[in-house]
Every structure is written in C-alpha cells, then in structure tokens.
Amino acid sequence: MPSSALAQQPTPPQPDLTRRLAKLTSILDVAKAMSAERDLDLLLPLILYEATKVVEADRCSLFILDRERNELWSKVAQGSKNEIRLPVGSGIAGQVAHTGTIINIPDAYADTRFNRSFDVSSGYQTKTILCVPMRDANGDVTGVIQALNKLDDLAFNAEDEELLLALGAQAAGAIENALLHEEINRLFEGFVSASVVAIEQRDPTTAGHSGRVADLTVSLAQALEHQSTGPYTQVRFSATEIQELRYASLLHDFGKVGVRENVLVKAEKLYPHELEVLRARFQLARKDLQLQSYRRRFEAVKKRGDSALAEIEAEETERLDTELKHLHEVFEFVLTCNRPTVLAQGGFERLTELGHLNFQDDAGQTQPLLLPREIQSLSIPRGTLSADERREIESHVEHTYRFLTQIPWTRALRRVPEIAYAHHEKLDGTGYPRAIPDRTIPVQSRMMSISDIYDALTASDRPYKKAVPHTLALDILKKETQNGQLDPELFKIFVEAEIPRRALKHAPK
DSSP states (O other), X not given: OOHHHHHHSOOOOOHHHHHHHHHHHHHHHHHHHHHHOOOHHHHHHHHHHHHHHHTTEEEEEEEEEETTTTEEEESOBTTXXXXXXXXXXXXXXXXXXXXXXOEEESOGGGOTTOOTHHHHHHOOXXXXXXXXXXXXXXXXXXXXXXXXXXXXXXXXOHHHHHHHHHHHHHHHHHHHHXXXXXXXXXXXXXXXXXXXXXXHHHOXXXXXXXXXXXXXXXXXXXXXXXXXXXXXXXXXXXXXXXXXXXXXXXXXXXXXXXXOHHHHTXXXXXXXXXXXXXXXXXXXXXXXXXXXXXXXXXXXXXXXXXXXXXXXXXXXXXXXXXXXXXXXXXXXXXXXXXXXXXXXXXXXXXXXXXXXXXEEOTTSOEEESSOHHHHHHHTOSSSSOOHHHHHHHHTHHHHHHHHHTTXXXXXXXXXXXXHHHTTTOOTTSOOSSSOOOGGGSOHHXXXXXXXXXXXXXXXXXXXXXXXXXXXXXXXXXXHHHHTTSSOHHHHHHHHHTTHHHHHHHHSOO
C-alpha cells in the first residue's frame, strides 16, 4: 500500500477517549430521558442509576435542598429504604450544599469529615466519596449527588468530578421541572378540593356525592382495560386521561353554586316558610270553628231557653268535634301531599276540591283555606320541584360549563369542561341542557351519567327521598338502558365488574 494512503487513514481513538466519549454520550441520553420525565419517583432513581454508571461507583445518593427548612432530603439513597433528612452544613452532603464546592475523599476512614455511624448501622464499608453540588440555570445550589466507593478500589478523579457535575446540572433542571409539575398538580388538587367543599357547603344534603361519582367513574374507566370484546375493546385511558376524568367528575355539579339555595335544598313541595303560613291559617280556621260554635250556642239558648242548655251543649260539642276532626284530616292530607311522594289515585282531584274550603278571618272576611299557588305546589306529581324550579336546577350544568371554561386547563386536561357538560345528556336526545344525540356524547360523560344516577339513587343522606337498595338501583339503570337513554355496554361493564364494590374498596379513607 502506498505510504500516502497510509498517511490518510484516521488514527483510531484511544481507549480512554472512547470511554470518555461513551460516558458523555450516556449523559446526553439520560438528559433527554430526564427532560421527558415528570414523575419525581421515577426521575430520581433514573438519575442515580446513570450517575453510578458514569463515575463507575458502587452506589449513589441524591439530596434535594429544602430551602424553607434549610435541610437536605432524599427518598432515593441507594442502600437505604427510608427518607433521609439532614441540616444544611451537617455531614459531607450538607457541607457541599452549604459551600457549593466539591468534596472528593480518597480514604473515608482517614478523613475527619466522614461520620462512620452510617456504616456501623448499615454494615456497609465506605472507602471513597465524591460529593458534588447540583446547580440550576442560575447557578444556585439545588441539591447534591454523592457517589460512594469507586469500583476496582480506585479513587474518584478529576474526570469523575467533571462528569458528575455535568450530570448534576442536567439533573437539577429535570428535578426543578418535576417539582414544578408536582406543585401544579397540587395546585389543581387544592383548587378542585376547595371547589368540592364549596359545592357541599352550598348543598349539605349531597355531601360526598361528587367524590363518590368520581370514584365510580374512574373505576368504570379502569375496568375497560380488561375488555376483550365489545365496542370498548380498544378504549384505554392513560394516567393523565384518568386524572382529567376524575377532575370532571369531581366538578360536574359545581354549577349548583349558581342555583338559589332554597331551590337547591328544597326537601318538600312547599318551602318551610310557606308551610308555616299554611299551618297558621289552619290554626286560625280552627279558632273560627270554635267561635262559630259558641255563637250558635248563644243564639240557640236565646231561642230555646235555659232549660235546653244541656241539649244544646251536647249537640254543639258533637258538631264541633266533627268539624275539627275534618279540619285535622284535611291538614294531615295536605302534609301527605307535601312530601316528595307520588299521591294515591284521586289525590290530585281531592286537592282541587279542597280549594273550595273557606273560613272567616278575625275581620269577618271569608278567606280560602288553601291558596291556588299552594294547591299547584302540592299537586307536583313527582319529587318536590315545580317545572320552573326543575329548570333552574337543570341550569346548574350550564353554570358548570361556563365556570370550567374560565379555567386555563393544561393541554392534558383541556376536555374537563366538555366531559362535565354532557353528564346529564341521554343517548336518545332527551337529556339536558342541549339534548345532543348519542354520537356527540363523550364516552367519559356516558360513564359519569351511569355513576351519577346510581349514586343519586343509593345515597342515604337525601332528606327528600329514601335510599334505593343496590339491586333496585341497578334495575332502574337497566330500564333506562333498555329505553335507549344510557349506554348498554358501559352499564353491562358497570354490573359485571361490580363497580360500586370496587369503587368503595379503593375510595380514599
């Protein structure tokens, strides 16, 4: 081969250079991985694993600076299962955090800065130590990485210091992002929790409803992972989508803050103040009957004489007792009509007839015993709400949507308003507030509808209705499914996966 050709061939890299290049490449690779990871529990072990490889150490520990408490803390120290906390300035890691300088100890037992108590308690023998600060983009110390025992019984060298510093700088940025991500999550959690408290304080009778609906809906979504047949075989929800669904479920009733409180908590057909006015009117009517009776007695004595007094007294006593008994029966019937139950056949007709009953007030004026608006309220066929009041209650969905759309949700949570908005829609288009067709109702909303109805039926804390047993609640849901209002496949999964039992089992204590 010509000498000129030999001269043009590249010089093969030296072994040390190749090893250093491999380590730098490893740092770049882990930097990419760290920048994509937002879960601190997954990120920290990843950093330690790579740090151990880069400096060829036996084990590593990572401490994060808690500025509020002026402490270092670690929940990932290789060789330790417990969280470690130590004051800044204490121990080797604390000194590095305090001074921001590297500490490299080639012989731990010969260095007075090393505390042997860890070795004594753990049975581990520390030989060499390299501890470097982790600095953020501003150069501020945010933590430290500590490597123990260089392999092959060597001491950590300047290259190890440089590589661990480089890795620490990448780790600092990744940890800061992860901590910020956790703070944002805690912010959302706090906001959602506060919103649920606001809902429940507005309507104490439904306390716990939002949380139970969220548990049921999330459990139903998770159950789809086990479906191998049917239309939802390919439907799977990521952890972020589950969080989105949970937030939508927790906030689905927030719009109730925009509904008048007396309508929201209306337990009977008449409002409490209306019932008190009605009760006072019946008491006045009772007094009127007694007064009319004594007037008749007086007139009878004048006509028939004192000798007929006993006979007159007996006649009027019997008549007054009959009239008072009838008045009492009418009031008891009114109380029965006032309850949120369906009246027996003929009940509504009797209410109309009672509208013709009168009494005389203290001025001698004839007054109706039951007012037209009272008869209208008492004639509500089901529940306690009039048509106007029911429309006001149903408006809470619109209020919820307007409220949720004002929140700058992250991209991952942007569908929270949409999911909550459709939780009262029905597949046959009879739902509210938009009466949208089934193809436009998100599957998350369909799941929430089933959960919402189930909890509303089985809840034992509603003063205006009795709790429905689990089996009967499923029968009611099944009927709505057969009528084309609820998703039949999701209801099937709800029953077969025993979602109520599963949700109760995994609900937070």
